Amino acid sequence: MSRRPPTAIDQYEALATVVRLVRRGRARTRPELGAAALLGRTVISQRVEEAISLGLLEDADVAPSSGGRAPRRLRFRSEEGLVLSAVLGAAALDVAVTDLDARVLDHRHLEWPVAHGPERTFDFLDEYFAELLKAHDPAQLWAVVIGVPGPVEFATGRPSQPPIMPGWDGYDIRGRMQRRHGVPVWVDNDANLLALGEARSTGLDDDQHMIYVKAGTGIGAGVVSRGRVHRGSKGAAGDIGHARVLEDNSVMCRCGRTGCLEALAGGWALARDAVTAVHEGRSRYLADIHRATGEITPADIGRGVVAGDAWCLTAVARAAERIGSLMAALVNFYNPDCVVFGGGAVAGGDTFLRVADHTVRSRALPLAAADLTVRAAVTGDTGGVVGGAHLAVDMLLSADALAAWAPGGRPSAVEPDRLVAGV
The missing domain is CATH 1.10.10.10 (Winged helix-like DNA-binding domain superfamily/Winged helix DNA-binding domain)
Structure with missing residues (x-):
């Protein structure tokens, strides 16, 4: 033939x-x-x-x-272009400029509530993106990536009914940022970007599989399979925080449903329960904080774990067991090589990781857990922006994107929508 x-x-x-x-x-x-x-x-x-x-x-x-x-x-030649990335959380965000190898050239970690809404948030981001680009040639900008703490329809770059993002549902993030910067823009769930950043930074082999669990104020997961993020048909894969794990209609989640994992084990849920514990006299450590500040944050509970407060230790261990129990089921289903825990829950000592590891291994099938690695994330605050840079460069150097821009010599030779659509 x-x-x-x-x-x-x-x-x-x-x-x-x-x-x-x-x-x-x-x-x-x-x-x-x-x-x-x-x-x-x-x-x-x-x-x-x-x-x-x-x-x-x-x-x-x-x-x-x-x-x-x-x-x-x-x-x-990683110096040939630049990527701007921003990863939004419930109360803070990370912004960075990277080269095409996802090396962070400049980075900021900023306090900013996502509840301020999209218009105020992107006005704020525009200011810091401009600051990050001051030391570089703006003509080298190849792409912008935005990560958000909620479900995203990946094909359109629009948030879809995000529980903790009032005013963001259906907002055209991609259109807003492409008009501002004139380059392709990708929008993804923050856990997906954290997962990709962790996988690439730690050298996960292309034939391996990883589940990254972000356990912070909220709970989410990103799945990396054979070097690529698995998003599912619409982009909703990995939203484990709103899996129903308790048949109790009295435990209300921020999403409006009841019995969600996040409503039991998320940082905001622990802070809610901590206030009750203070009123009932079960934690002198948290009572002192509440008296001084009028509130309790998830970070306060993490510091309580380090300080040895009994209520904080018990609450974090219980949250780790609940998350680990769901992860054991996912380990049986997906059989990953590793499960990585990131977010604020793993910052307060080793209690969370130790309990989650034990729960996963004791409840997963022996074959699924035989060579499983369970560990803490190593990428820290820059994991999401690094993942965002890898996402953008992967997309721009794919065969379809190269076919669109290579004849003109640079990605800027074609309209951003051509590079985003169908890639």
């Missing part, structure tokens, strides 16, 4: 593969690219030259010889 002639799609698939392998450190020389991509020498040579002409790759140092002429290593 004769082989069909190569098409333009084949060309950009090969180009995307070559750039991805070099960018991810999977192959650094032309012979390594041929072996990893299963492509012939001529195709590799053509695609490498095309990537060099686009400013994506360059020849670097010489690799050790394995016999004969030593090959040149290739380097991904």
